[in-house]
Amino acid sequence: MPLLEIKNLKTHFFTDQGTAKAVDNVGLSISRGETMAVVGESGCGKTMLALSILRLVPDPPGRIVAGEILFDGQDLLSLSERQMQTIRGNRISMIFQEPMTSLNPVFKIGEQVAEVIRLHQGKNKKEALSMAEDMLGMVGIPNPKERINSYPHEMSGGMRQRVIIATALACDPDLILADEPTTALDVTIQAQILELMLKLKKRKNSSILLITHDLGIVAQTCARAAVMYAGKIVEQSLVADLFEKPLHPYTKGLLQSIPRLDRQDEKLVPIQGMVPSLMDLPKGCGFHPRCPRAFDQCRQEPPALVEVEGGRLVRCWLYS
Secondary structure, three states: OOOEEEEEEEEEEEEOOEEEEEEEEEEEEEOOOOEEEEEOOOOOOHHHHHHHHOOOOOOOOEEEEEEEEEEOOEEHHHOOHHHHHOOEOOOEEEEOOOHHHHOOOOOOHHHHHHHHHHHHHOOOHHHHHHHHHHHHHHOOOOOHHHHOOOOHHHOOHHHHHHHHHHHHHOOOOOEEEEEOOOOOOOHHHHHHHHHHHHHHHHHHOOEEEEEEOOHHHHHHHOOEEEEEEOOEEEEEEEHHHHHHOOOOHHHHHHHHOOOOHHHOOOOOOOOOOOOOOOOOOOOOOOOHHHOOOOOHHHHHOOOOEEEEOOOEEEEOHHHO
16 A cells, blocks of 8 residues: 555635636655655646645635545545644654745754654653754754754754754654755755755655656656646656656656756757646646647647556647
8 A cells, every 4th residue: 555645636726816726636656665756847736735745735725625645544634633733744744945934033943853853752842852953963963962052044054954854854754745855055965965865764664755846856866756737747657767758748848958968969958938827727738838749639628647658647648
């Protein structure tokens, strides 16, 4: 049984301008110990998918309107808020994208890590602070005994991101939702953060859902990947297959728009146009206004997600 299985999930935002389908009929599964990526441009619904799993969608205006989120066989959407509080930060943790806004500027680092431990493991303040100190040392923060008394503004971006990871991993979660964990960090710190996450994941055989737009990180860390566009998954496969033979025109566009050392003489090919507004999606396939291979059926009917080539999934009329 998969650790996490999402079925036909729909998360919509209801505004005066219309309804935005941020997550539209999404389905995926993650096995225990697996690292899976969700990739796509900004605004495609990746972060909202993670927030939906934790039931942190801001309401109003957002709401999960349909689907199932099965975690270890239990539907999270059927749980009460009190029951969800025992799961968030404990069995499922999230590494947020922006460490400066994720940390409270008026509390010391040690207090913020210890709070999670006290809440979910029932430790007293002294025990929790001692465990927080150990966690800071584990994620590579020097002098953790002194750093537990630092405030967020006294630390660099890389250090703050390590604190976020320490907080997320403090209770040894079964599932880690990592939302752009290396954004705005320099390349050397990125590599350290990714290596740290994978190392700590192996310690408990946890699973990671990595949300990113960086295909280089996906190639380096993940076994499978799902590509999202305009709230829908348009392709899902093993990472090796995705890079060797992308199926969906959008996936091909993503791969053609990143530099490669083995093709230095080739020009980068950008994807034309812009991601459509989720409140004003085009008729038919959401990608057809930007697709170089679109034909009449693409403009009239939305394609279904179909299985091709040994278990790969793709949402495109070229394969239906």
